[in-house]
Amino acid sequence: MTGVVTVTLNPALDLTVHAAGWQRGQVNAGQGMHLAAGGKGVNVASILADLRAGQGEGVTATGLLGDENPERFETLLRDKGIRDAFLRVPGPTRVGVKLVDPAAQETTDINLPGLTATPQDLAALDARLDELSADHGAFVLAGSLPPGVDADVYVRWVERLRAAGRFVAVDTSGAALSAVLAAPVLPNLIKPNEHELAAALGRDLPTEDALLAAAHDLLGRGADVVAVSRGEQGALLVSRAATVRARPPRVPVVSTVGAGDAMVAGLVSAHLDGLSLPDAARRATGFSVGTITRLGAHLPPRAELDTLTAQVEVTLLSENKEFQHG
Numbered sequence: 001m002t003g004v005v006t007v008t009l010n011p012a013l014d015l016t017v018h019a020a021g022w023q024r025g026q027v028n029a030g031q032g033m034h035l036a037a038g039g040k041g042v043n044v045a046s047i048l049a050d051l052r053a054g055q056g057e058g059v060t061a062t063g064l065l066g067d068e069n070p071e072r073f074e075t076l077l078r079d080k081g082i083r084d085a086f087l088r089v090p091g092p093t094r095v096g097v098k099l100v101d102p103a104a105q106e107t108t109d110i111n112l113p114g115l116t117a118t119p120q121d122l123a124a125l126d127a128r129l130d131e132l133s134a135d136h137g138a139f140v141l142a143g144s145l146p147p148g149v150d151a152d153v154y155v156r157w158v159e160r161l162r163a164a165g166r167f168v169a170v171d172t173s174g175a176a177l178s179a180v181l182a183a184p185v186l187p188n189l190i191k192p193n194e195h196e197l198a199a200a201l202g203r204d205l206p207t208e209d210a211l212l213a214a215a216h217d218l219l220g221r222g223a224d225v226v227a228v229s230r231g232e233q234g235a236l237l238v239s240r241a242a243t244v245r246a247r248p249p250r251v252p253v254v255s256t257v258g259a260g261d262a263m264v265a266g267l268v269s270a271h272l273d274g275l276s277l278p279d280a281a282r283r284a285t286g287f288s289v290g291t292i293t294r295l296g297a298h299l300p301p302r303a304e305l306d307t308l309t310a311q312v313e314v315t316l317l318s319e320n321k322e323f324q325h326g
């Protein structure tokens with residue numbers, strides 16, 4: 001059972017505005033804009049489909065999608081061969097503003113709350129997840145929660161899916177991440193960035209050692225892989241078999257939106273392909289770097305991706321032979 005389901009409770013139409021040297025509180029000139037379907041799970045599905053060279057077969061995207069502006073989502077999913085299992089809910093999907101300053105190679109995000117989910121929407125999504133879990137092996141629960149959703153929704157789904165023997169990855173933030181990290185059953189894979197992890201645990205994690213200690217603590221409590229991403233500094237990854245640091249090469253950044261989602265897609269595909277942690281770290285970092293060299297969550301062509309992936313610097317910080325093949 002190899003199919004992957006990505007779940008996006010709070011998708012977003014990403015409005016990327018390029019404004020070189022823009023200044024807060026000033027009148028700024030923009031050079032261009034781009035509107036694209038996004039949201040973390042949508043982006044993960046998009047990257048996974050690219051990995052299969054446009055044959056998204058085996059990738060299913062679900063969640064809650066506003067029925068007033070679904071066209072860009074429907075087109076993306078259709079073009080990439082991703083199965084559209086989104087429930088339609090009344091109203092417009094939120095817009096996410098991504099202000100890119102190409103000169104500073106910096107992206108500023110303004111994420112809106114999204115459509116309020118009703119208890120009926122959530123019950124219907126529960127039922128859809130049950131259906132999908134019958135014949136899909138891996139689930140990615142990604143992104144923020146829209147209004148109306150309890151912070152422990154991912155906790156419930158992680159418990160249910162893991163009890164059914166499914167592989168579950170979670171990438172979220174805020175109260176939803178705090179709830180996931182405090183739950184008795186952890187996801188197989190967790191990918192917070194360093195700031196999200198510190199905020200969710202309610203303490204500073206100012207050093208690599210502090211981040212690694214926090215990640216190891218989550219392994220001890222049942223996660224299989226914890227990947228802490230650190231923007232241009234790369235990522236720290238831990239499993240029971242190894243502890244790894246991955247550093248990306250320097251690349252011309254077009255937009256960092258989707259960098260973390262590409263990393264999640266890389267790690268999930270690495271799990272499905274049975275890669276070791278160092279190889280998974282290399283693949284996932286290659287995906288992230290490839291994604292930030294273009295607009296939207298898309299992998300570059302194969303040759304370019306391979307070149308970037310070969311330039312990722314992977315350092316094995318420690319290994320545990322007992323679990324090498326675990």
Ligand SMILES: Nc1ncnc2c1ncn2[C@@H]1O[C@H](COP(=O)(O)OP(=O)(O)OP(=O)(O)O)[C@@H](O)[C@H]1O
Nearest residue numbers: 193229230231232234235248257258259260261288
């Ligand atoms: N400026 C950059 N230069 C090179 N690589 C980068 C840069 N920003 C991000 N990356 C790569 O992308 C990975 C994930 O980035 P980051 O830690 O910013 O994730 P994130 O905060 O979850 O991202 P997002 O929420 O925007 O998708 C990093 O580990 C790194 O490999």
Ligand SMILES: O=P(O)(O)OC[C@@]1(O)O[C@H](CO)[C@@H](O)[C@@H]1O
Nearest residue numbers: 012038039040096111143144258
């Ligand atoms: O509000 P969330 O769900 O945390 O983040 C939403 C979002 O920033 O995440 C994606 C990039 O990771 C974007 O496509 C989207 O706008």
